[in-house]
Amino acid sequence: MHDIKSIRENPEALVEALKRRQWSSEKAQAAVADLVARDEARRAHLGQLQERQERRNAASKEIGNAMRSGDAAKAEELKGEVTAIKEWLSTAEAKERELDRALEDALAVLPNVPLDEVPVGADEHDNVEVRKVGEVKPRSIWTREHYEIGETLGMMDFEGAAKLSGSRFTVLKGQLARLERALGQFMLDLHTTEHGYTEVQPPLLVRDEALFGTGNLPKFEEDLFFTPHGEARLGLVPTAEVPLTNLVREEIMAHDRLPLRFTALTPCFRSEAGSAGRDTRGMLRQHQFYKVELVSITDQESSRDEHERMTQCAETVLKKLELPFRTVTLCTGDMGFGAQKTYDIEVWLPGQDAYREISSCSVCGDFQARRMNARYRPQEGKGTAFVHTLNGSGVAIGRALIAVMENYQEPDGSVTIPEVLRPYMGGQTKIEART
Template sequence: MLDTKWIRENPEALIEALMKRGQSTDAAKSTVEDLIARDEARRAHVSKLQEAQERRNAASKEIGNAMRNGDSALAEKLKTEVAEIKGFIQDGEGRERELDKALDAALAVIPNVPFEDVPVGRDETGNVVLRTVGKVLPRPNWVKEHFEIGEALGLMDFERAAKLSGSRFTVLKGQLARLERALGQFMLDLHTSEHGYMEVQPPLLVRDEVLFGTNQLPKFEEDLFFVPHGDSRLGLIPTAEVPLTNLVREEILANEQLPLRMTALTPCFRSEAGSAGRDTRGMLRQHQFYKVELVSIVDAESALAEHDRMTECAEEVLKRLGLPFRTMVLCTGDMGFGARKTHDIEVWLPGQNTYREISSCSVCGDFQARRMDARYRPKEEKGTRFVHTLNGSGVAVGRALIAVIENYQNEDGSVTIPEALLPYMGGLTKIEAK
């Protein structure tokens, strides 16, 4: 969520940011004018309430003076005035809450402001390659996609998954199930033992205010799954970013606690609203999948360096697995709602003969912290400041499984186990059909 003070002082900057994100000039101006008008109305109303409270306090003192002076008529007149002011204040406090709620609702759907160095573009065609790692080999004519390999091995079952749950679910069996588990364990061990992240096992069901904190609500409600919970509901997490980032909600951290780095391997649940017809074959776009998430909570001065560090931690996973990849800087039109800058890591899939996203690392500034009211006490400063948050995939386990299957497939239909995963596979070096 953006700071209303910054919006008042920098309306043109917000208009420009919204235009970079794809709004028309008129729409961007209208949005900013509406926000400022709502804020001015709220501020004017609060000013009237403050004046009323000051008059009530002054009148209360005048009542005491009048009674001490024996002026009962004036005292009664002042009591009537105080009673009227009390009524105005009570009604006014209710109106203040309404104005606050309306302003917050308007702010909640405004995206974050991109950094100046983020490339401007309408969609993924405007993304810029930052670096390419690994050699892409010529594609032999026998190369298959992951689902063809998995089904031929008898270890990837989409038909039975559909009987259980419908489309966009997969049943993994035997050695492929173990390979997916090995990938998740390998990533956790790498990030905790070498990259300094603390492993966390968070809840998978969270409250609405938690989803609001990391900007899934209200804008992306249709992408979420919910279950009833008493008179309310709980949402299934679409990513461990949600519970990990919200661990610091409504808290004030000491400066010495920063940076706070956390990682988790969890199932993730997404409705994939708006994805009809996209990636319907295989495991690329699922309602349920595993992902290792990275979250950093830092001060403002460290955020950009932490973003580069997080990206490198995610890249290291693919380097250790021997998978070719490229890292992209997303343009303004392809960047996530809460991000100020995003690096996407795309792994090479020879079966599709293209790169596909496997990780997205974003720096969000204090955008999420304002929604969560998460602060820290800077050294040698009075008061508090909002923390800055970052999140990234370290990496998506299901997509890593796809990449390993396709990049390590053999002409006979078997899949060689990458060297980095051998310690997790119980002596198995190759997956073959039985």
């Protein structure tokens, strides 16, 4: 959420930021002009409201003076004035709420402002590579994609999943199911014991307010799944970022509590409404998948350094799995709605002969904190300040499973288990087809 005071004082700054986000000049100008107009109408109404309230209070005192002086006619006249003001105020306060809501709705659909160093670009082709780690082996004639490997092993069942739930679901069986579980446990152990994150087991159903707080509502409602809950509804979490970040919702924290670092392994649910026709084979893009999420809550001075730290924590997962990857800075046109800056970590998939995203690590500044009203008390000075929030995948477990299968596949169709995962697999070194 943007600060309307800052927009009021420098509307052109937001126009330029939206243009960097690949908005047309006309669209950006119109959006900001609409905000300014809504703000002016709201402030003008508040001015009238304050004037009437002050006049009501003054007239009430004048009634007492008139009655004490014996001027009954004047007292009656003033009573009539007060009654009229009260009637006006009763509708004016409802209008105030309406104007507040209209301004908030207009602010709620505007994306965050990119940091100055974020490269300007239209889409993924304009992202900038930061580093590349690991050796990419030449594709062999026997190299296959993960779904071919999984079906040959008899441990990845797409037809069975379709009978149960339709498209974009997968049934994992046997040692592949265990391997996915091992990946999740390995990541949690790494982040909690070596990286200082606190493990959380959050609810998987959340209120609209929580989804609004992280920026999923109202803009991305079509990408979410909902279930009725009394007269309201609850949303299935698209990522554990939602409940973890909202743990500080409507709080004012002491500075010495920061930074807060949370991690959780949860299923995630996404309708993939905007991804029709993309990655329909295999389990690369699913309605239900598992992910280890990383969330940090910091003061305003520390968030940029925390962003680098979080990205390194996610990269460590792939380093320990000995998977080739690269890290890229997303350009302004490819960056998420709530982010100021994002690093994507892309793992190498030999079956696709391509790098594919396995983690996004974003710093959001105070964008989410304003939506959640999450604050802290600075060490120096008075008052409060909005916290800064960060989130990242540490990492997507289904995609990690795909990467292990494709990078560790053998000519005979078996899959070697990465050394770091073997303690979680009971010492097993290889997954082979069942006989």
